[in-house]
Amino acid sequence: MVRPVPETLLDLIRPEVRSQRPYTVPGARKVPVKLNQNESPFDLPPALKRELLEAFFQISFNRYPSEQPAKLLTALESHCSVPEGSILVGNGSNELTYTLGMCFIHPGDVVVLPCPMFALYESMIHLHGGQAVSITCRSDFQFDVGAMLDAIETNRPNLVILTTPNNPTGLAMPFSDVEKIVRAAPGFVVVDEAYHEFNTEASALSLLDDCPNLIVMRTLSKAFGLAGLRLGFMVARPEIISEMMKSRLPFMVDRMSEQVALLLLRNQELVKDRVQIILNNTRTLKEALSSIDGVEVRPTNTNFVLFRTSADPATLLNELADKGVLVRNMGGYPELVGFLRVTSGTEDENKAFLEALNSIVGK
Numbered sequence: 001m002v003r004p005v006p007e008t009l010l011d012l013i014r015p016e017v018r019s020q021r022p023y024t025v026p027g028a029r030k031v032p033v034k035l036n037q038n039e040s041p042f043d044l045p046p047a048l049k050r051e052l053l054e055a056f057f058q059i060s061f062n063r064y065p066s067e068q069p070a071k072l073l074t075a076l077e078s079h080c081s082v083p084e085g086s087i088l089v090g091n092g093s094n095e096l097t098y099t100l101g102m103c104f105i106h107p108g109d110v111v112v113l114p115c116p117m118f119a120l121y122e123s124m125i126h127l128h129g130g131q132a133v134s135i136t137c138r139s140d141f142q143f144d145v146g147a148m149l150d151a152i153e154t155n156r157p158n159l160v161i162l163t164t165p166n167n168p169t170g171l172a173m174p175f176s177d178v179e180k181i182v183r184a185a186p187g188f189v190v191v192d193e194a195y196h197e198f199n200t201e202a203s204a205l206s207l208l209d210d211c212p213n214l215i216v217m218r219t220l221s222k223a224f225g226l227a228g229l230r231l232g233f234m235v236a237r238p239e240i241i242s243e244m245m246k247s248r249l250p251f252m253v254d255r256m257s258e259q260v261a262l263l264l265l266r267n268q269e270l271v272k273d274r275v276q277i278i279l280n281n282t283r284t285l286k287e288a289l290s291s292i293d294g295v296e297v298r299p300t301n302t303n304f305v306l307f308r309t310s311a312d313p314a315t316l317l318n319e320l321a322d323k324g325v326l327v328r329n330m331g332g333y334p335e336l337v338g339f340l341r342v343t344s345g346t347e348d349e350n351k352a353f354l355e356a357l358n359s360i361v362g363k
């Protein structure tokens with residue numbers, strides 16, 4: 001017989017951990033048209049995959065990768081035009097959010113961030129014993145920059161976190177406002193630019209020389225289409241990166257991911273072309289959605305669109321999934337109750353989504 005795990009044993013687990021919920025993608029089902037995680041609809045072209053086969057045979061799987069892969073760091077430094085030592089790579093940018101917690105959050109510390117915002121940050125703050133001061137966006141989902149500046153002034157936090165463009169709202173903060181926040185903050189400001197390639201606003205990276213408190217997060221999961229390989233990175237001043245290196249786990253980027261990332265960084269034209277296609281598809285998708293009676297669509301600076309109808313979102317999500325299309329219900333965010341989020345896919349995928357939606361709400 002298997003002995004049950006006693007509650008007294010579970011009680012030894014930190015309350016900050018026990019009070020959390022594990023990260024899961026709600027409503028996920030296996031369907032042909034997957035538009036629920038803001039992924040790129042484009043896998044690597046077969047010719048590039050074939051090139052990787054050569055690398056695959058040359059990689060020694062029995063050997064550890066280096067703690068920080070030198071070739072990849074050099075390629076990313078050149079991609080971001082930053083000096084040597086300015087980059088830390090991780091197993092997706094998600095992994096690096098925990099490095100932020102390890103470095104900057106003492107128990108009880110306040111962290112200022114907008115709300116709604118990519119949920120992982122708030123859970124990371126709680127796991128590290130911090131306290132999130134969440135600044136609710138305006139009713140049009142634009143950032144409330146004035147309220148963020150006030151919260152920074154009042155709380156003098158070690159850490160401020162921004163995501164621009166923001167997931168889940170899809171909206172970007174104007175560069176001039178990002179600059180105001182970075183300059184006003186007495187501590188570090190993390191600017192998560194996961195959707196940067198889809199955004200017309202300038203990157204915060206240009207502030208790095210003058211603002212040593214800035215940390216920019218990027219990922220290869222979205223525009224680069226590598227969500228399945230897990231590669232993200234942080235850009236900051238070398239003195240800060242070398243401190244952060246002390247709190248991070250070694251070997252988080254495996255040898256294969258390094259090769260794939262290097263290949264894409266050598267083929268940036270492909271990435272740019274695909275970003276252009278995704279932007280065009282997103283524009284068409286948004287227009288088509290707006291033309292459906294009873295559908296409200298929000299502006300976007302990303303590869304996804306927030307929309308709502310008069311239908312119950314959970315029911316609508318299930319009906320769409322029954323028709324082979326998966327989107328995301330945003331009702332987990334109190335400000336977004338009623339909204340669904342659809343990632344812009346290929347032309348055919350977007351068409352399949354629109355047909356499915358039309359057949360349900362156009363009835």
Ligand SMILES: Cc1ncc(COP(=O)(O)O)c(C=O)c1O
Binds near residue numbers: 166230232
């Ligand atoms: C704002 C934001 N940051 C980070 C990530 C995750 O990036 P990664 O796949 O590099 O962990 C996402 C994924 O949806 C995101 O929306």
